[in-house]
Amino acid sequence: MTGSFLARNPSVPLVLGLLALATVIVTVMAASGGVSTSFVKTLGMTLCLALAALAMDLVWGYAGILSLGNIAFFALGGYMIGMWLMTARTEAIVAESLAGQAIPPTPAEIRDAVGGQIFGVVGSTEFPAIWAFSGSLPAQLALVVLVPSLLALVFGWLAFRSRVTGVYLSILTQAMTLALALYLFQNDAGLRGNNGLSGLQNLPGMGGVPQSTVSLWFLWSSALMLGLGYVLCAWVVSGKFGAILRGIRDNEQRVRFLGYPVEGFKLAVFTLSAAITGVAGALYYPQAGIVNPAEMMPIASIYLAVWVAIGGRGRLYGAMIGAMVVSLVSSFFTSGQLPDLGLGPVRIVWVDWWLVILGLSFVAVTLFAPRGLGGLVDLWSQRRRPARHGADLGPDRGSFREEEAEA
Amino acid sequence: MNTLLEVSGVSVSFDGFRAINNLSFRIGKAELRAVIGPNGAGKTTFMDIVTGKTRPDKGRISWGEKGLSLLGLSEARIAREGVGRKFQKPTVFEDQTVQSNLIVSLKNRRGPFAALFYRPGSGDFERVAALAGKIGLTAQLSRKAGELSHGQKQWLEIGMLLAQEPRLLLVDEPAAGMTLAEREKTTDILVEAAKTRAVVVVEHDMEFVRRLNCRVTVLHEGSVLAEGSLDHVTSNPDVIDVYLGR
Numbered sequence: 001m002t003g004s005f006l007a008r009n010p011s012v013p014l015v016l017g018l019l020a021l022a023t024v025i026v027t028v029m030a031a032s033g034g035v036s037t038s039f040v041k042t043l044g045m046t047l048c049l050a051l052a053a054l055a056m057d058l059v060w061g062y063a064g065i066l067s068l069g070n071i072a073f074f075a076l077g078g079y080m081i082g083m084w085l086m087t088a089r090t091e092a093i094v095a096e097s098l099a100g101q102a103i104p105p106t107p108a109e110i111r112d113a114v115g116g117q118i119f120g121v122v123g124s125t126e127f128p129a130i131w132a133f134s135g136s137l138p139a140q141l142a143l144v145v146l147v148p149s150l151l152a153l154v155f156g157w158l159a160f161r162s163r164v165t166g167v168y169l170s171i172l173t174q175a176m177t178l179a180l181a182l183y184l185f186q187n188d189a190g191l192r193g194n195n196g197l198s199g200l201q202n203l204p205g206m207g208g209v210p211q212s213t214v215s216l217w218f219l220w221s222s223a224l225m226l227g228l229g230y231v232l233c234a235w236v237v238s239g240k241f242g243a244i245l246r247g248i249r250d251n252e253q254r255v256r257f258l259g260y261p262v263e264g265f266k267l268a269v270f271t272l273s274a275a276i277t278g279v280a281g282a283l284y285y286p287q288a289g290i291v292n293p294a295e296m297m298p299i300a301s302i303y304l305a306v307w308v309a310i311g312g313r314g315r316l317y318g319a320m321i322g323a324m325v326v327s328l329v330s331s332f333f334t335s336g337q338l339p340d341l342g343l344g345p346v347r348i349v350w351v352d353w354w355l356v357i358l359g360l361s362f363v364a365v366t367l368f369a370p371r372g373l374g375g376l377v378d379l380w381s382q383r384r385r386p387a388r389h390g391a392d393l394g395p396d397r398g399s400f401r402e403e404e405a406e407a
Numbered sequence: 408m409n410t411l412l413e414v415s416g417v418s419v420s421f422d423g424f425r426a427i428n429n430l431s432f433r434i435g436k437a438e439l440r441a442v443i444g445p446n447g448a449g450k451t452t453f454m455d456i457v458t459g460k461t462r463p464d465k466g467r468i469s470w471g472e473k474g475l476s477l478l479g480l481s482e483a484r485i486a487r488e489g490v491g492r493k494f495q496k497p498t499v500f501e502d503q504t505v506q507s508n509l510i511v512s513l514k515n516r517r518g519p520f521a522a523l524f525y526r527p528g529s530g531d532f533e534r535v536a537a538l539a540g541k542i543g544l545t546a547q548l549s550r551k552a553g554e555l556s557h558g559q560k561q562w563l564e565i566g567m568l569l570a571q572e573p574r575l576l577l578v579d580e581p582a583a584g585m586t587l588a589e590r591e592k593t594t595d596i597l598v599e600a601a602k603t604r605a606v607v608v609v610e611h612d613m614e615f616v617r618r619l620n621c622r623v624t625v626l627h628e629g630s631v632l633a634e635g636s637l638d639h640v641t642s643n644p645d646v647i648d649v650y651l652g653r
Contacts, residue, residue: 001511241522250501264519268519268520394502
């Protein structure tokens with residue numbers, strides 16, 4: 001809590017430096033044809049996932065709230081930017097096709113035609129009310145932050161005020177996510193049902209720019225936002241606010257009887273986490289090209305938690321490393337490049353078996369290396385763990401275990 | 408006497424069991440008080456009620472000069488009003504240094520945004536150093552609280568309470584599990600603290616209570632059985648019956 005920002009966060013310059021270096025290397029390699037456009041996109045998306053993992057670590061690793069709702073904020077961020085991308089791009093296409101007509105089309109005609117194009121798949125031509133701001137980029141960018149934050153604020157206020165904690169809170173956040181997904185699957189929810197929003201990789205007005213260039217733009221913006229997100233999270237957790245968050249994680253009673261409004265702190269960090277996750281989603285989905293409600297299914301929430309756990313919770317770089325390593329290894333295993341392995345009667349198809357490997361590594365990390373991959377950094381920086389003879393660091397369910405802490 | 412806290416006619420039951428039964432209690436502004444009683448006498452429940460953790464079924468609790476009612480206030484609000492509570496088991500932030508524990512406890516604005524932009528100033532460090540001296544943890548300031556011995560954790564928790572600058576300190580069995588030397592030091596800290604504020608010590612151990620050398624309140628079945636000096640209450644036949652005599 002004391003000393004300058006850099007003294008409190010020695011990892012910040014290192015992380016920013018490595019991030020910048022990696023971005024430059026990938027850019028140079030992409031320019032010389034060393035890496036494919038799709039791989040650049042994979043890397044850009046990985047950076048967004050790392051940002052989402054950072055936000056997850058903020059609530060789980062530091063405040064002890066295992067939120068399974070963060071993936072909903074992620075998808076909502078994608079939906080918000082996707083609404084503008086689809087509207088603006090369809091508008092351009094429609095305007096072009098109508099321009100050849102003898103009588104120039106009225107704005108209302110263009111709007112109707114755009115509506116027909118976008119909502120034709122769900123049997124409608126009308127813009128639903130929630131698309132009111134879809135024509136404006138600044139408005140949708142604001143919504144990228146506002147919608148997830150507002151959802152987190154309202155949900156968090158209800159949940160924290162009732163003092164729901166631990167596994168019950170996790171179940172509640174999961175229920176929220178699933179309910180939102182099921183709602184968005186409906187055509188009348190106004191976000192094109194199970195089709196979701198697609199074609200997001202095409203930037204409006206940038207038809208002449210090849211995807212190889214667009215992918216680099218997104219890589220740079222993702223790296224920039226990840227860097228900014230890292231600095232922001234480091235600032236938040238290294239001060240007194242962070243000390244209180246960790247206090248809440250390990251021993252909520254003590255914090256409360258010191259006079260701190262525990263619910264207010266939880267709400268603040270949950271909302272901040274939702275806002276950061278929304279931004280991550282808004283950068284991710286234009287690279288993925290499509291966002292639909294299936295993105296919010298429970299497996300996705302679990303993934304987010306697994307990344308942070310494998311990376312090491314309560315360490316910002318741990319969450320980042322976890323998300324990057326696991327998602328890159330995952331795309332390697334599921335890409336189909338790896339030949340199947342024949343073991344007598346059993347045939348190991350990696351695409352299917354990857355989840356088993358992931359599950360086993362999650363169990364292994366939890367049992368044998370609770371500091372996760374981030375713990376490797378601790379080995380290198382020679383941090384010790386405290387000798388507590390097997391005692392945990394607090395009575396609360398989210399509290400640190402002896403093996404996770406550092407002396 | 409100048410009253411700081413007055414609890415009158417408070418009752419609470421859990422599933423029909425009357426944990427506190429028409430309890431009345433008052434304490435002055437700078438007073439040390441020991442509360443003793445057999446298991447299940449309602450000592451901890453009494454603290455729960457004062458600190459807002461448990462809501463009583465009936466009764467009044469009035470606080471300070473203005474007679475503010477503590478009923479219905481949140482735990483955090485009551486703590487901000489100046490009631491500090493030490494738990495039976497040492498509860499400190501084990502993942503953080505002793506210094507960080509004390510800085511977090513210092514009386515400052517408690518909101519999330521105030522905490523976000525808070526930077527400890529030189530005055531804060533001086534107060535932390537003074538507190539650390541008082542509780543004998545000056546040499547341990549940069550150590551993780553989780554590594555401290557049991558006794559040191561107890562002192563740290565008392566130090567954290569003092570950092571809050573409470574007007575009333577509720578201390579639940581501070582001497583449990585301590586060595587003799589540690590007990591003596593704990594007594595000194597509490598007696599010193601009671602010079603400027605009210606301190607209520609719940610304790611099982613008679614020797615410890617004797618060393619505190621203060622007024623004693625005996626609880627039994629949720630209400631006050633006797634009150635007075637230790638010698639006075641220990642000669643009370645009722646007290647001998649329920650608690651000491653066996």
